[in-house]
Amino acid sequence: xxxxxxxxxxxxxxRAWSESYYFNFYDPKEGVGMFTRMGLRPNxxxxxxxxxxxxxxxxxxxxxxxxxxxxVSDRLTVGGLTLKRVEPFKKWVVGYDGPAQDISDAAVLIxxxxxxxxxxxxxxxxxxxxxxDALADPFYAAQGSxxxxxxxxxxxxxxALDGKTWNVNGWGVRDKSWGPRTWQSGGAGTAGSTRRxxxxxxxxxxxxxxxxxxxxxxxCSCVANSDGVLTGGGxxxxxxxxxxxxxxxxxxxxxxxxxxxxxxxxxxATAADGTSYSIDGDVITVCPTKIPMPAGATFVNEGLARFTxxxxxxxxxxxxxxxxxxxx
Numbered sequence: 383x384x385x386x387x388x389x390x391x392x393x394x395x396x397r398a399w400s401e402s403y404y405f406n407f408y409d410p411k412e413g414v415g416m417f418t419r420m421g422l423r424p425n426x427x428x429x430x431x432x433x434x435x436x437x438x439x440x441x442x443x444x445x446x447x448x449x450x451x452x453x454v455s456d457r458l459t460v461g462g463l464t465l466k467r468v469e470p471f472k473k474w475v476v477g478y479d480g481p482a483q484d485i486s487d488a489a490v491l492i493x494x495x496x497x498x499x500x501x502x503x504x505x506x507x508x509x510x511x512x513x514x515d516a517l518a519d520p521f522y523a524a525q526g527s528x529x530x531x532x533x534x535x536x537x538x539x540x541x542a543l544d545g546k547t548w549n550v551n552g553w554g555v556r557d558k559s560w561g562p563r564t565w566q567s568g569g570a571g572t573a574g575s576t577r578r579x580x581x582x583x584x585x586x587x588x589x590x591x592x593x594x595x596x597x598x599x600x601x602c603s604c605v606a607n608s609d610g611v612l613t614g615g616g617x618x619x620x621x622x623x624x625x626x627x628x629x630x631x632x633x634x635x636x637x638x639x640x641x642x643x644x645x646x647x648x649x650x651a652t653a654a655d656g657t658s659y660s661i662d663g664d665v666i667t668v669c670p671t672k673i674p675m676p677a678g679a680t681f682v683n684e685g686l687a688r689f690t691x692x693x694x695x696x697x698x699x700x701x702x703x704x705x706x707x708x709x710x
Contacts, residue, residue: 383520387529387558388470390454393424394527396562403458403465405476405514406591407537407554408686408697413438414541414548415686416512417669417699418476420465424454431460432671433478435508435541436686440489440667443482443508443543462508471533474514474556482508484543489643491670492681512539514556517596521617521624528561532591534599534619553593555601555698583642587703588612588632590649592661592689594696597621600659602630602651618653626654635702642704643668644685661691663700678707 393399401422408415415436422429430448437443447461458465462480483503485491490502520533537554540547586606593599602616612632617624634648649661665685673680685700 383471383522384525385470387525387531387560388467389456390422391527391529391560393454394562395425397425398562398564399423399425399560400563401454401560402563403556403558405465405474405554405556406699407512407514407535407550407552408436408593409537409548409550409552410697412548412550414550415552415697416476416510416541416554417684418463418478420458420460420463422451422454424451427451429460431463433463433508434669434671434684435482435510435543436667436669437543437548440487442485442488442667442669443506444485444488444491444503444669445478445480445482445508447480468513471520472516475511476514476539477511479509480507482506482543488667488669489638489641491672492641492643492683506544508541508543510539510541512537512541512550514554517599518619518622518624520558521601521619521626523617530557530559532557532601532617534593534601536596553595553599553697555591555593555599557601583635583637583644583702583704584610585612585635585642585644585702585704588647589701589703590616590663590698591701592696592698594689594691594694598694598696600627600651602627602649604630604632616651618651618657618659620657627651627659628654642681642702642706643670643683644700644702647700659691661689663687663689665700675705678705680704681706 406417418433429451435443464477466475484506520531522531589603591601600618604612604614616627630651636646651659687700
C-alpha cells in the first residue's frame with residue numbers, strides 16, 4: 383500500500399484526468415443501501431458527486447451535484463456530499479445533507495427527462511452519516527500514474543429522508559481511482575421500452591461488488607469480447623486475506639422485456655489458489671445513471687442485487703454499462 387494513494391494525486395497533462403472516490407453498502411435487515419461517487423476533473427475545471435440511497439423496492443433518493451473546480455484540496459465536499467478520511471485505508475465517513483429527488487420507481491431514470499410523467503419525483507431533504515471501517519487491506523488493480531484499488535468494509539450509521547430515519551448496519555465495498563478516464567465504448571445499443579436493439583442488450587462493461595459477511599467478499603469487472611462475452615478478473619477476500627480472481631466470466635444475464643435494465647445474472651470465477659465460485663445474482667432494483675456523450679449516452683445501470691454462492695446469501699452492486707444512441 384502507498385499511503386499517498388488515499389490522497390489527491392498530481393494531475394497529469396491529459397485533459398481527461400480524473401480522481402474519484404466510491405463507496406457502497408447494503409443492510410438487508412432494513413432493506414436500505416447506498417452507492418456514492420465523487421469525481422474531480424481538475425484539467426477540465428469541474429467536479430461532481432452522485433449519491434443514491436436505495437430505500438426498499440424500487441424506491442430511491444437520488445442526488446447529483448456538479449460544481450466548478452479551481453484547484454484541488456484535501457477537503458472532499460461537492461454539493462451536499464462530504465467524504466472524510468479518518469484514517470487512511472482504515473476508516474472513512476460518508477456524509478450527506480441536502481436536497482434529493484424522492485423517486486418511487488427508479489426505472490423512470492432510463493427515459494429522457496422530457497418524457498417522464500408529471501410527479502415522477504418529490505423534492506425532499508436527505509441527511510446521512512455512515513462510517514466505513516475496512517475489513518482487509520485494499521486490493522490494487524493498478525498503481526502509479528493510472529491507479530485503482532478496492533477494499534471491503536463494515537458500514538454503520540443513520541440515514542434520514544424528510545425526518546424518517548433508518549439506522550443501518552451492513553457490509554460494503556469502496557474504491558479509489560486516478561488517471562485519465564473516459565466513459566464511452568466503441569459500440570452502441572439502445573435504451574428504453576421503444577429503443578431496444580434487435581440483438582438485445584449488449585453491455586460493454588460490468589462490475590460486481592458483493593459481500594457475504596465479514597469473512598467473504600469479492601469484486602470483479604468484465605469487458606465484452608468481440609463476440610460479446612463478458613470476461614475479466616478481480617479479487618476475493620476470504621477470512622481477512624486478499625487474493626486475485628484470475629478468471630471471471632458472466633455466463634448469463636437477463637433483462638426486463640424491451641429494456642436494458644438487468645434482472646439477473648450468473649458468474650463463474652476462479653481465484654489464484656484454485657478456489658472456484660459459482661454465483662447467481664437476482665436484482666432487487668436498478669437505478670439507471672446517464673453520462674451524456676456525442677450523439678447518445680453511456681448508461682451505467684446500478685443494480686442492487688442478492689447473490690448466492692455455496693449456499694450463502696450476500697448482497698451488493700451489479701453494475702452494467704451500455705452505450706446508447708439517442709435519436710431526436
